Amino acid sequence: MWRGDRVEEGAGLRLPELRLPDIKLPEFHMPELKLPDIKLPEFKMPEIRLPQLRLGNLRPRWPIIQGGMAIRISTGRLAGAVAEAGGIGVIAGTGMSEDELGAEIRIARAIAPRGVIGVNVMFAVRRFAELVQRAIDEGIDVVISGAGFSRDMFAWGRAAKVPIVPIVCSAKLARVSQDLGAAGVVVEGKEAGGHLGTDRSMQALVPEVREAVDIPVIAAGGIVEAADVVRAFEMGADGVQMGIRFAASKESNAADSLKQVYLRATDEDILLIQSPVGLPGRAIRNKFTEDLAAGRVEPSKECSACLKKCSRAFCIREALCRAQQGDVETGLIFSGQYVGRVHEILPAKEIIDRLVRQVLELRAAALTKRTPIPSTAPAGGSTSRS
Numbered sequence: 001m002w003r004g005d006r007v008e009e010g011a012g013l014r015l016p017e018l019r020l021p022d023i024k025l026p027e028f029h030m031p032e033l034k035l036p037d038i039k040l041p042e043f044k045m046p047e048i049r050l051p052q053l054r055l056g057n058l059r060p061r062w063p064i065i066q067g068g069m070a071i072r073i074s075t076g077r078l079a080g081a082v083a084e085a086g087g088i089g090v091i092a093g094t095g096m097s098e099d100e101l102g103a104e105i106r107i108a109r110a111i112a113p114r115g116v117i118g119v120n121v122m123f124a125v126r127r128f129a130e131l132v133q134r135a136i137d138e139g140i141d142v143v144i145s146g147a148g149f150s151r152d153m154f155a156w157g158r159a160a161k162v163p164i165v166p167i168v169c170s171a172k173l174a175r176v177s178q179d180l181g182a183a184g185v186v187v188e189g190k191e192a193g194g195h196l197g198t199d200r201s202m203q204a205l206v207p208e209v210r211e212a213v214d215i216p217v218i219a220a221g222g223i224v225e226a227a228d229v230v231r232a233f234e235m236g237a238d239g240v241q242m243g244i245r246f247a248a249s250k251e252s253n254a255a256d257s258l259k260q261v262y263l264r265a266t267d268e269d270i271l272l273i274q275s276p277v278g279l280p281g282r283a284i285r286n287k288f289t290e291d292l293a294a295g296r297v298e299p300s301k302e303c304s305a306c307l308k309k310c311s312r313a314f315c316i317r318e319a320l321c322r323a324q325q326g327d328v329e330t331g332l333i334f335s336g337q338y339v340g341r342v343h344e345i346l347p348a349k350e351i352i353d354r355l356v357r358q359v360l361e362l363r364a365a366a367l368t369k370r371t372p373i374p375s376t377a378p379a380g381g382s383t384s385r386s
């Protein structure tokens with residue numbers, strides 16, 4: 001019964017039971033999608049690398065050697081900075097006493113305790129054997145000989161387990177060096193700074209030497225920019241040696257006024273002089289080179305007979321020292337052919353970091369154009385001198 005809007009419970013009202021019809025939904029199957037079995041080619045991004053330079057047990061992080069530069073342009077400070085940045089830093093022993101060389105090696109070692117440090121001594125120096133021996137006694141990692149080499153120096157290196165690397169300028173000399181036990185050879189072309197052993201270009205020499213020997217080949221002469229480094233690797237070089245780029249660095253021991261001359265010099269300022277050593281030398285034109293050409297340079301009054309052979313036309317040690325000290329008019333300024341490409345005095349680390357980055361970029365660009373790249377080792381290697 002209704003009372004108001006409520007339904008009294010139990011009043012007997014029944015609502016009809018609602019029965020929904022049993023609806024059976026049809027079974028629905030998704031058709032199986034069969035994709036054709038396509039195998040996509042595996043794409044692996046090739047690793048961009050630099051060659052791993054191996055000299056005996058030495059594995060510098062980067063295949064870059066800072067060339068030894070006398071007199072006192074590349075001392076312990078520069079060699080240490082280069083070694084600490086992952087290259088091979090080289091002290092020029094020519095023009096130093098054994099004690100001075102020993103002290104410079106210790107300076108470099110203090111800067112780069114785990115870096116690779118070398119010494120360069122010109123074979124023409126009278127005290128060549130004593131200087132090399134002293135470097136070995138000081139625990140030098142590698143010895144590089146400039147302008148010649150002797151059979152005995154390979155024996156000294158073997159006995160002390162120190163790699164010996166002569167600078168050569170022909171495939172024939174490279175092969176002789178290999179037979180005598182060289183750990184590698186620096187192949188220096190006519191573009192190099194300082195004394196020259198050839199009138200042929202580095203680009204002509206490197207492929208010939210690569211063909212002639214199995215030991216590591218290091219290209220030198222005219223290598224300033226990343227593109228030069230890439231070209232050297234493409235010719236089969238395992239490493240590069242760079243001189244003038246590091247002479248014009250923050251840690252170079254050249255006087256500031258000399259570094260400014262390097263920055264101002266252009267290709268037209270470069271010439272060859274006849275050195276009393278008996279070799280041509282590449283230098284920057286100045287009052288000294290003009291006086292020399294005009295026969296106005298006097299022989300030294302105090303010759304110390306520092307060279308095995310010397311014409312004594314003038315004292316090259318004194319002339320190079322004057323330039324290193326900042327006398328850029330009456331000093332002899334040795335320089336590589338392409339000093340004009342050097343535009344900034346940078347710390348050695350920045351030179352190396354920039355160079356490595358740009359070389360890797362150039363190699364990556366070459367890869368995407370499918371240009372053949374020589375076989376290599378990981379880009380981010382680490383220095384080891386076990």
Ligand SMILES: Cc1cc2nc3c(=O)[nH]c(=O)nc-3n(C[C@H](O)[C@H](O)[C@H](O)COP(=O)(O)O)c2cc1C
Pocket residue numbers: 066067068069070071073092094120121122145146147167188191192193194195220221222223224241242243244245247333334335336337338
């Ligand atoms: C100022 C100067 C001094 C050098 N002194 C030496 C040296 O004492 N012994 C040596 O083997 N090479 C010497 N070189 C050659 C460099 O070590 C290096 O092989 C050469 O300069 C490479 O050419 P680049 O300057 O075009 O890079 C000298 C080069 C320069 C610029």
